[in-house]
Amino acid sequence: MAKDLVYTSFEIVAEKAGDISLAVYKNYFARCPGSKELMTHVDDIVRGRMLDEVYRLMMNEDYSDEESYLNFEVKNHRLAYSVKPDMYGNLLEALKDVIAESLGAEWNDAYELAWQSRIDLFIKEIQNRH
Ligand code: HEM
Structure with a gap:
């Protein structure tokens, strides 16, 4: 099976940029009122x-093993926080943006498509629980 491009992009970012969390939150807070x-x-x-959990979930190609984790976190995030x-879509778009920036000239349509479909898949899981 071909290697997942979302996963590959994380590998490249880890080598090139190291910890991107501060950049992700900066981008996120700027775009999400x-x-x-x-x-x-x-x-x-x-x-x-x-x-770390968001990265783990984005590297996942199938959420069937994450049912109870997602049930718990989505409910908790809605009721407790x-x-x-x-806010979820905005967070994932911020992450995609920072990863695209880190990849620079290596970022291409195939990465964009892989990321967009992963975000869409994940957001459906969130919407089903909200
Ligand atoms: C894929 C989506 C998300 C996942 C998997 C996720 C996961 C988590 C986890 C695991 C924690 C607890 C961290 C710890 O204490 O070890 C946490 C805390 C928190 N998350 Fe998220 N989160 C997500 C999206 C969001 C979004 C969109 C927001 C909106 C701002 C948000 C706001 C918070 C807040 C405020 C806390 C801290 C709660 C507290 O301790 O008072 N999360 N999240």
């Missing part, structure tokens, strides 16, 4: 752990 306020009390360690459904 209300998100910064929701996360002001959250320190860098927890922010980092959250993104007041996260709105559109």
Whole structure:
């Protein structure tokens, strides 16, 4: 089976840019109204752990093994942290942006398509639970 391009892009970013979490949150807060306020009390360690889970989920090509994890986190994010459904898409677009920037000239339509379809797939999982 061909290697997943989303996975490949993470590998390249790890080599080229190292830890991208600060850049992802910067991009995210700039594009998503209300998100910064929701996360002001959250320190860098927890922010980092959250993104580790987001990376793990984005590298996943199938969410059937993630049912209970997603049920728990989506409910928790909605009820305990007041996260709105559109905040997920914004976070993933911010991540895609930072990865595209890190890849620079290596980023192409195939990466764009792979990322867009992964985001679409994941957002369907979120919408089913909101
Ligand atoms: C793919 C989507 C997401 C996943 C998998 C995810 C996962 C997580 C995890 C695992 C934690 C706990 C980290 C820890 O304590 O170890 C967390 C915390 C948090 N997340 Fe997310 N998250 C997602 C999206 C979002 C979005 C879109 C927002 C909106 C701003 C958000 C806001 C928060 C907040 C505010 C906390 C900290 C809660 C607290 O400890 O008070 N998350 N997230």
